[in-house]
Amino acid sequence: QVQVVESGGGLVQAGGSLRLSCAASGRIFRINTMGWYRQAPGKQRELVAVISSGGTINYTDSVKGRFTISRDNAKNTVYLQMNSLKPEDTAVYFCYVHNMYTDYWGQGTQVTVSS
Numbered sequence: 001q002v003q004v005v006e007s008g009g010g011l012v013q014a015g016g017s018l019r020l021s022c023a024a025s026g027r028i029f030r031i032n033t034m035g036w037y038r039q040a041p042g043k044q045r046e047l048v049a050v051i052s053s054g055g056t057i058n059y060t061d062s063v064k065g066r067f068t069i070s071r072d073n074a075k076n077t078v079y080l081q082m083n084s085l086k087p088e089d090t091a092v093y094f095c096y097v098h099n100m101y102t103d104y105w106g107q108g109t110q111v112t113v114s115s
Helices: none
Strands: 002-005 010-013 018-026 031-039 045-053 057-059 066-072 077-082 089-099 104-107 109-114
Touching: 002 010, 002 089, 002 104, 018 031, 018 089, 018 109, 031 066, 045 066, 045 077, 057 066, 077 089
Parallel strands: 010 109
Antiparallel strands: 002 018, 018 077, 031 045, 031 089, 045 057, 066 077, 089 104, 089 109
């Protein structure tokens, strides 16, 4: 059984910072891509940032220069450092894990940025 567990969400004022963490555990092999998606109320889920096992990174344009994704392959863990947060970053953030067989998702963690 595979578990994908996020942590680190919360409430922060605009301009503040948060760090999200996500750990994948259980019978999960050959992880390739790990990353983060988010979904705001009334909107579709969108990619925030992803990182491959080789370190290739992709960010959505709205977070470039503010968010930094990183991962620890030995621990099957991915992080998202979020700086200069804006109210429009408010959403539920979901961890995403992809291996050669399927995709796995975390349960989501709420990030709320007040103005």
